[in-house]
Amino acid sequence: MPNAPEHAGPPPRRVTRVTVERGGPVVVEGPVEVVTDDGSVAVSRRFAVAICTCGRSAAYPWCDTSHRAPRPPAAEGR
Template sequence: MPTESQTPRERSPRRDSQPRRVTVVPGGPVLIEGPVELCLDDGTTVVSDRFQVAVCACRRSRTYPFCDASHRRKRR
């Protein structure tokens, strides 16, 4: 069981030595090669085993922390 002093990287080390690719899409989501484990600011953890995960950067997503393309809608 991990202690509170451990970082997320220490809790779940990668099985291979390849770096994880992260792509920031201007005006859109942050794309992360999966699988991923996201540690949210409220202390909860969300896991996705998809090969690529779109993480919301605008907080408009109904499925936050995952992107649902809400950033595409125009603001009035």
């Protein structure tokens, strides 16, 4: 059919935007459920959330901007 849509079926779902910030968190449009490596689930109903990638957040898995703090100098010989 010349006027038929290319793809029949249900309308596409809304695309979730994920933004990767170099040296910072991963920002995900919410609401979200995050499953951590130990199997626990963290839920946020916010419109966007920042997921920690540095491992230093006291609010893990959520980013608390700990990545902005200077890192202690590495010990010599390591």
